[in-house]
Amino acid sequence: MTDDDILAEFRAAEALLEGHFILSSGLRSSRYLQCARVLMDPARAARLATALAAKIPADVRARVDVVVAPAMGGLICGHELARALGVLSMFVERPTGTFELRRGFRLEPGQTVLLMEDVVTTGLSSREAIAAVQAAGGAVIHAASLVDRSNGTADLGVPFTPLIRLDVPSYSADALPPELAAIPAVKPGSRAA
Ligand SMILES: O=P(O)(O)OC[C@H]1O[C@H](OP(=O)(O)OP(=O)(O)O)[C@H](O)[C@@H]1O
Ligand SMILES: O=C(O)c1cc(=O)[nH]c(=O)[nH]1
Ligand SMILES: [Mg+2]
Incomplete structure (x- = not known):
């Protein structure tokens, strides 16, 4: 799959959002990749995971x-990548603010x-998430997105393979360009503010 093919999947899913977004890190951006929209079509999710694998x-x-994925955003793509690689899929979550393996998941x-x-x-x-996996005994050998x-x-401290690299600017909240400062900000992700 070429970068153009991948971007076409994101466009078809209406996942390339424009506005004023508060990112997980607290950084701000005029662009947001809403992967949940990409992954809502299981056939599309499988195509992208196969290309990433x-x-x-x-x-x-x-x-x-x-494959271990950080909830929420990593859940579906982690599961699809595990399917493409023919391995197990687990996730870490942060109900108390720090990622941990729950639900009976364990790593030898x-x-x-x-x-x-x-x-x-x-x-x-x-x-x-890598720190949580290591604390649970796992050896993280690679990362992907x-x-x-x-x-x-x-x-990330380990070799990293993304499906696509996109040059999208992010800004600190006290250094917003005027066009961003002029519109209200929304926070799509689930990390506590
Ligand atoms: O590289 P970073 O600066 O950490 O940003 C990327 C992270 O932000 C988003 O998650 P978010 O914390 O918004 O929560 P969610 O996955 O539960 O939506 C995304 O799913 C990544 O996990
Ligand atoms: O940094 C983030 O929180 C973030 C950026 C983005 O484009 N998409 C997303 O799901 N999270
Ligand atoms: Mg996330």
Whole structure:
């Protein structure tokens, strides 16, 4: 799948939003990739996950035991990637503010994990999820996402394969361009403010 094919899937799903968004990190942006809209069509989700699986290095595909995804955004794409890789799928969630494995999910010591996100902006959520997996005994060998909008800045501490990289600017709240400052902000994600 080319970048144009991937963008066409996002456009067809009406997932390329414009406005004034408060991101998980607190940064602001005029653009938001709403992956939930992309993933609401299971056939589209499967196409994108299959394309992403093909981009992941063959040695990683051969070694990985489990895909772990941070809820909420990572859930569906993590499950679809696990299906494409033929491995198990788990998720971490943060009911008390910090990611943890719940619901009877457990990792055997040294089990190899691929961390799957929907979007990487600063990489903070991925790093927090990786820390939770490591605390649970897993060995995170790779990270992946549908979208990397970090403009090359995110360091996840492990090799990282996004399906697509998009150059999308983000701003700190006290340095908004005038066109953003002029419109009210919305916060689509679920991280507590
Ligand atoms: O790289 P980062 O700066 O951490 O931003 C990306 C994260 O933000 C979004 O999640 P969010 O915290 O909004 O919650 P959600 O997944 O529950 O919607 C997205 O799903 C990633 O997890
Ligand atoms: O940084 C985020 O919170 C974020 C950005 C984006 O474009 N899409 C998304 O789901 N989250
Ligand atoms: Mg998330």
